[in-house]
Amino acid sequence: MDTENDHEIILDNISFAYKQLNVLENVDLVIKKGEFASIVGPNGGGKTTLLKLILGLLKPNKGRITIFGKPPDQVRQRLGYMPQYAHLDMAFPASVMDVVLMGRLKKSSLWFSKKDRTAVFNAINEVGMSDFVNTGFNELSGGQKQRILIARALCNSPDILLLDEPTANVDIQTEENLFSILQKLNSKMTILLVSHDLGFVSQYVKSVICVNRRVVIHPTTLVNGAIIKDIYHGDLKMVRHDHRCSKEGHTHD
Numbered sequence: 001m002d003t004e005n006d007h008e009i010i011l012d013n014i015s016f017a018y019k020q021l022n023v024l025e026n027v028d029l030v031i032k033k034g035e036f037a038s039i040v041g042p043n044g045g046g047k048t049t050l051l052k053l054i055l056g057l058l059k060p061n062k063g064r065i066t067i068f069g070k071p072p073d074q075v076r077q078r079l080g081y082m083p084q085y086a087h088l089d090m091a092f093p094a095s096v097m098d099v100v101l102m103g104r105l106k107k108s109s110l111w112f113s114k115k116d117r118t119a120v121f122n123a124i125n126e127v128g129m130s131d132f133v134n135t136g137f138n139e140l141s142g143g144q145k146q147r148i149l150i151a152r153a154l155c156n157s158p159d160i161l162l163l164d165e166p167t168a169n170v171d172i173q174t175e176e177n178l179f180s181i182l183q184k185l186n187s188k189m190t191i192l193l194v195s196h197d198l199g200f201v202s203q204y205v206k207s208v209i210c211v212n213r214r215v216v217i218h219p220t221t222l223v224n225g226a227i228i229k230d231i232y233h234g235d236l237k238m239v240r241h242d243h244r245c246s247k248e249g250h251t252h253d
Contacts, residue, residue: 008033008160008190009054011215014063016049023049027063027215036186038201039194041211047194048084050211051162054192055081067160080158080189082149084165091138096148099137100124103152123155124148127181143174150181161185163193167201179204 009031016024024046031037039047052058053065056072067075080103092099100123104116124130127147132140137148146166153161166182167175175197182191183204192209195201202208208218 007031008035008068009192010064010066011053012064012066014053014060014065016046016053016058016060022213024053024060024211024215025213029209029215029217031190031192033190034186035207036182036191036205037193037207037209037217038205039192039209039211040196040201045212046215047211048164050209050215051081051164051192051194055079055162077156078159080153080156080161082153082161082163082166084168094137096124096129096132096135096137096140099148100152100155103155119155119157120151123151126154126185127151141174143170143177146170146174146178147181150178154185158189160190160192163191165194165196167195167197 007030009029011027011029014024014027014029015022027050039050041047049058053060054067054072056065056076065072068078072079097117097120100120101112101116103123104112104119121130121133124133127150129144129147129151132144132148137145140148150163150166153163161182163182167178170178179201182193185191193201193205206219210216210218
C-alpha cells in the first residue's frame with residue numbers, strides 16, 4: 001500500500017497563468033519515489049512551466065505544491081535541474097570543470113572548496129566524461145555538451161533530477177547513450193524529463209505525463225494513437241499507453 005512517504009512530488013489543484021493567459025489549469029499530480037517519467041505535449045502546453053513550478057521558480061496562482069512534504073523553495077538543494085539546451089550560450093569560454101562547478105554555486109560563498117571539486121569530478125565521471133575535465137565546453141560535440149549539463153545538475157547529488165529537453169539537437173545514437181546514463185541514475189533518484197519525442201522516449205521511461213493545460217499521467221506499455229490524439233488534437237504516430245487519467249480510470253471507445 002502506498003504511503004505519503006512514497007510521494008516525493010505532490011501538485012494539488014494547481015493553476016498558473018502568465019498575465020491573463022492560462023497555462024495550466026486544475027492540475028493534480030503525484031510523483032512517487034523512483035519514478036522515471038517523460039513530460040510531453042504540444043508547444044505552449046505548459047511542459048516547462050510545470051518543471052519551473054516544481055522547482056519553485058514560479059508560484060502557482062492556485063493550489064499547493066509540496067516536495068518531500070515541504071514547499072519547493074525549502075528543498076531546492078535536493079533538486080537537480082538542466083534547462084533547455086537552446087537557451088544556453090554554447091560559445092561561452094569556459095572549461096568543462098568551470099561549467100559543472102556552476103552547479104555548486106552558493107549565495108553564501110563565491111569560491112569553491114576541495115569538496116566542491118570532488119563532487120564535480122564525481123558527477124563528470126558519472127556521465128562518462130572524465131577525460132574532458134579541462135576541455136573547453138565549446139569544443140565538445142552536442143551530445144557531450146548535454147552530458148556535461150546533466151553533470152552540472154548532478155553535482156549536488158540530488159534526490160530528484162529535472163531535465164528540460166535533454167536530447168534536443170542530438171542524433172539517435174547520442175540520444176540512446178544519454179538515456180542509458182539516465183536509466184542508471186534512476187536507480188538512485190527520481191527523474192522527470194521534458195521530451196519532444198514520445199515514440200522514442202517511451203522505450204525507457206516508466207510513465208508519460210501528458211501536458212496541455214490539463215495534466216494526465218500514463219504508465220507506458222504498448223502503442224496507440226487515441227490518447228495522443230486527445231493531448232495533441234491531431235493524428236500522430238506515437239506510443240500506446242495503458243493509462244489512467246483519474247482514480248476511477250479512463251477508457252476510449
